[in-house]
Amino acid sequence: MxxxxxxxxxxxxxxxxxxxxxxxxxxxxxxxxxxxxxxxPTAQARPKLVVFMAVDGFPQRQVLAYRDQLAPDGLARFLDRGAWFANAHYGHSVTATAPGHATMLTGAYPHRTGIINNEWRDVNTGAAVYNTGDTQHTYIGHQTRPLDGTSPRNLKVETVGDVLRRVDPRSKVIAISGKDRGAILPAGRTGTAYMYMSQTGQFASSTYYMKEHPAWVTTFNAGKPADRYFKTEWKPLLPEAAYARSLPDAQPWFGKRVGKLPMMMGAPNDDAPGLSYYSGLLPSPFADALALDFARAAIAGEGLGRDDAPDILSVSLSGHDYVNHYWSAESRLSHDHVLQLDRLFEAFFRDLDATVGRDNYVAVLTADHGFMPAPEYSQSQGRQAGRLTPAQLLTRINADLQRQFGEPKLVPFISASTALVVDRKVVAQKGLDLNVVAEAARASLLADPAVAAAYTRRELESGSKAGAPYFGQMRRSWHQDVSGDVHYALKPYWMNASSSGYSTTHGSPHEYDTHVPILVYGPKWVKPGKVEARVEVADIAPTIARWLGVPPPAAAEGRPLPLAAP
Incomplete structure (x- = not known):
């Protein structure tokens, strides 16, 4: 008509x-x-393979800090011949590994994904919950502890890979990482995740995905590729003078961990690779090299990018997070680790060009969070900074509440590192009002010089504090089914210290934690250039969906990135 x-x-x-x-x-x-x-897009216009890459704990400031020292075709491929976003951020406040990886390919923040942190406590029982924990499943061929990550059971939404496989079951979604959460959450419900096993130096999946590994995985592991780095030194790539812009080795706040290059892989007295050696590869370039080698094996073994059913390969490199936790993003070790990753990317891209074809894939690189400077470094720069001990904070708050309500432990624990949980049984037994207790706990929190903002369950559910400091970010990190009763955030440069003994950390709503790279390369689909517009990591999933010609994930709240066509 x-x-x-x-x-x-x-x-x-x-x-x-x-x-x-x-x-x-x-x-x-x-x-x-x-x-x-x-x-x-038509089948001919779609990429045959989307290569999605994350560098764990990689703040945007580090991408550009050493630009003059990058290899010609590693990160520089994105910066010189791809599109890159100068103002890309996370929109939630608890910037940790699991929430970031849950957002990347779902396009949704924790208030929808349910992944509020790496771990949290059940608000009713106090039981520990791990983001990808599932006792119904075990690692294939490896010991599995109760809180190990084995499935996406706690992920409440679908990924773009889930959508792709629903539209075309021939498509494959493979996710690889040094951490279970770095593989399982991007893999979604219908992809396949493989994780580095620090017990053996192998990669393994879990019984959620399959009963036994395919032949290519067995062959890869049989070669014991991790053993090749035993007694190998991590040496600086460049002469000493090239690291003048970074902090020297062996800072006093590194603690007991050795913080000096060159660094030997394996203890001096070890005669053969063992548990300490395999786990010790993670804070180095070598576990990342292994992950990329496993990705190469997956491309060949699964035939990724070989037909007209597009595939997704997700690779999350975990080493940088460990390096920055141990020694900080300002350290020479972190500086050199960026350069090591850059060379690994260059070799990986060269192999992708040869095996998949330069015009057949799109590559996207981001990070799950940034990193705060070590408090001691911030203090040396004249900033107000410090470390807040959660146990001491909890003791003081309970003392305040006892004076008001006569009960000694109304807040039994902190969940997800950022929320007080009120004891519901005691509140009911004593005829107290949960909201009144939460308001009093919030007032006690705000009296601490390290606390920037705190909001109660009632405020977060209703949205009544819209426009208040950090409220939007904190509300996107809060899920009513699993989060606590008073959600709080620390002031800039204050660190939530824990028993890990890390030099520094992440997990705040501040720019050093939210500002991450979004880099894109794909000459057939993306016009090169710097993009100044503010974007969010939640925009990546709708962008990939558009390239693949499928709907965005149902819970996605991002929108396609403002990329110009070539």
Whole structure:
């Protein structure tokens, strides 16, 4: 029906008829070549493979800090011949590994994904919950502890890979990481995750995905590739003078961990690789090299990017997070680790070009969070900074509440590192009002010089504090089914210290933690150049969905990145 003729009869039509005619008009206009709505890419226009990469704990400031020292075709491929976003951020406040990885390919923040931190406590029982923990499943061929990550059971939403496989079951989604959460959460419900096993130096999946590994995985592990680095030194790539912009080795706040290059892999007295050696590879470039080697094996073994059913390969490199936790992003070790990753990327891209074809894939690189400077470094720069001990904070708050309500332990624990949980049983037994207790706990929190903001469950559920400091970010990190009763954030440069003894950490709503890279390379799909517009990591999943010609994940709250076509 011509558009003009349709317009003459609209007034006489009932609603169902009107909707059908409107749809027909849109289809006829689109068929005539008018740009009413973007059409899905054809099979020929879609990339055969989306290579999604994350560097754990990689703040945007480090991407550019050593730009003059990068290899010609590693990170520089994105910066010089791809598109990169100068102002990319996370929109939630608890910037940790699991929430970040849950956001990347779902396009949703923790208030929808349910992944509020790496671990949290059940608000009713106090039981520990791990983000990818699932006692119904075990690692294949490896010992599995109760809180080990084995499935996406706690992830409440779908990924773009889940959508892709629903549209075309021939498509494959493979996710690889040094950490279980770095593989399981991007893999979603229908992909396949493989994790580095620090017990053996092998990569393994879990019984959630399969009963036994495919032959290519068995062959890869049989070669014992991790053993090749035994007694190998991690040496600086460049001469000493090249690291003048970074802090020297062996800072006093490194603690007991050795913080000096060159660094030997394996203890001096070890005669053969063992548990301490395999786990010791993680804070080094070598576990990342192994992950990329396993990715190469996956491309070959699974035939990724070989047919007209597009595939997704997700690779999360975990080493940088350990390096920055141990020695800080300002350290020479972190500086050199960036350069080591850069060279690993260059070799990986060269192999992708040869095996998949330069014009057949799109590569995207981001991070799950940034990193705060070590408090001691911030203090040396004249900033107000310090370390807050959660146990001491909890003791003081309970003392304040006892003076008001006469009960000694109304807040039994802190969940997800950022929320007080009120004891519901005691509140009910004593006839107290949960909201009144939460308000008093919030007032006690705000009296601490390290606390920037705190909001109660009632405020977060209702949105009544919209526009208040950090409220939007904190609300996106808070899930009503699993989060605590008073959600709080620390002031800039204050660190939530814990028994880990880390030099520094992440997990705040501040720019050093939220500002991460989003880098894209794919000459057939993306025009190169720097993009100044503010974007969010939640925008990545809808962007990939558009390239693949599938709907974005149902819970996605991002929008496609503002990328110009080539």
């Amino acid at each position: 011509p558009a003009a003729a349709a317009g003459l009869t609209l007034a006489a039509m009932k609603k169902p008829q009107l909707l059908r005619v409107a749809g027909a008009v849109l289809l006829s206009v689109a068929a005539a070549g008018c740009s009413v709505m973007p059409s899905a």
